[in-house]
Amino acid sequence: MNTIHMPADDHSASAAAAPLYAGVELGGTKCICTLASGPEAIVEQCTVPTTVPAETLPAILAILDRWWRGPGFRALGIASFGPIDLKPRSATHGQILATNKADWPGTDVRGILSAPFAVPVGFDTDVNGAALAEMRWGAGQGLDDFAYVTVGTGVGVGLIVNGRPTRGIGHSEIGHIRVPRLAGDTTASVCRFHDDCVEGLASGSALVARLDGRSVDDLGPDDPVWRPIVHTLAAMCHALVCATGPLRIAIGGGVVSGQPHLLPRIDAALRDSLGGYMPLPERAHGYVVAPALGDLAGPLGAIALAAAAHAPAAPQSAM
Numbered sequence: 001m002n003t004i005h006m007p008a009d010d011h012s013a014s015a016a017a018a019p020l021y022a023g024v025e026l027g028g029t030k031c032i033c034t035l036a037s038g039p040e041a042i043v044e045q046c047t048v049p050t051t052v053p054a055e056t057l058p059a060i061l062a063i064l065d066r067w068w069r070g071p072g073f074r075a076l077g078i079a080s081f082g083p084i085d086l087k088p089r090s091a092t093h094g095q096i097l098a099t100n101k102a103d104w105p106g107t108d109v110r111g112i113l114s115a116p117f118a119v120p121v122g123f124d125t126d127v128n129g130a131a132l133a134e135m136r137w138g139a140g141q142g143l144d145d146f147a148y149v150t151v152g153t154g155v156g157v158g159l160i161v162n163g164r165p166t167r168g169i170g171h172s173e174i175g176h177i178r179v180p181r182l183a184g185d186t187t188a189s190v191c192r193f194h195d196d197c198v199e200g201l202a203s204g205s206a207l208v209a210r211l212d213g214r215s216v217d218d219l220g221p222d223d224p225v226w227r228p229i230v231h232t233l234a235a236m237c238h239a240l241v242c243a244t245g246p247l248r249i250a251i252g253g254g255v256v257s258g259q260p261h262l263l264p265r266i267d268a269a270l271r272d273s274l275g276g277y278m279p280l281p282e283r284a285h286g287y288v289v290a291p292a293l294g295d296l297a298g299p300l301g302a303i304a305l306a307a308a309a310h311a312p313a314a315p316q317s318a319m
Contacts (some may be wrong), residue, residue, distance in 0.1 A: 018041060031048045039296060095110075131146060131160050132304040134291055135304075140250065144161075151203060157175055233262075
């Protein structure tokens with residue numbers, strides 16, 4: 001477990017007076033626990049490897065318990081990899097569903113992590129949390145309709161419509177929409193569920209499969225391997241624009257963050273794909289942008305969920 005102490009900004013009286021929240025971002029390879037009021041007032045962060053529930057969750061609980069006994073926290077936010085059950089009336093509410101990660105399906109992450117603490121709990125997907133953090137503190141400020149995309153080992157989309165994460169039969173799974181392949185692209189999908197979904201064709205795992213043993217560090221912006229990645233992510237954005245019309249799309253994650261040429265190319269390919277049928281907002285830095293919070297979007301997503309649970313908006317209908 002790695003611990004980083006990050007004192008709050010002493011120059012901000014408002015930050016010092018703000019309530020402390022505990023946040024847990026459960027990722028596929030690591031979990032980041034954060035004690036903070038916001039991006040300018042992060043008190044401490046700890047990282048726990050994501051192995052199996054019997055190891056990972058007790059380690060997280062030990063951190064939360066130490067914070068609870070020390071400075072305390074007013075609410076807890078849990079932003080988890082998915083799929084997860086977000087239906088409050090469901091018998092499996094709070095559990096991880098059909099994930100590819102062994103030992104995790106059926107794990108009641110919400111119940112286990114929240115049980116010892118008598119505080120409000122915010123619970124959502126990791127990407128929805130990141131989207132809400134970007135809307136509170138980053139690239140989505142002032143917007144009610146926004147999409148946050150992370151392109152890493154998989155592809156996840158936090159989709160906010162009219163100020164709220166989408167619901168229905170389940171949370172957004174835009175990474176698994178099926179898209180037309182780039183002409184001539186015959187590389188096998190890495191998704192075991194779909195032959196031609198976004199995650200199967202454009203995730204970090206898909207990129208590794210396309211490299212056929214080459215290193216990402218050896219790739220230049222003009223390498224042909226980027227063409228199907230750009231095409232696939234632009235097709236996903238096309239579907240987002242036509243389905244819910246986000247006012248901005250922020251794309252981050254390991255595949256994109258180290259390749260600054262990708263976002264302008266995706267933005268241009270999206271506009272070309274739309275063909276003028278749906279006009280996009282004209283902004284100096286494009287419609288498809290980088291997350292303003294960078295690597296903190298995920299951890300702060302859990303803090304945003306906690307803050308919303310502490311001071312909730314109008315109630316959403318239960319399912």
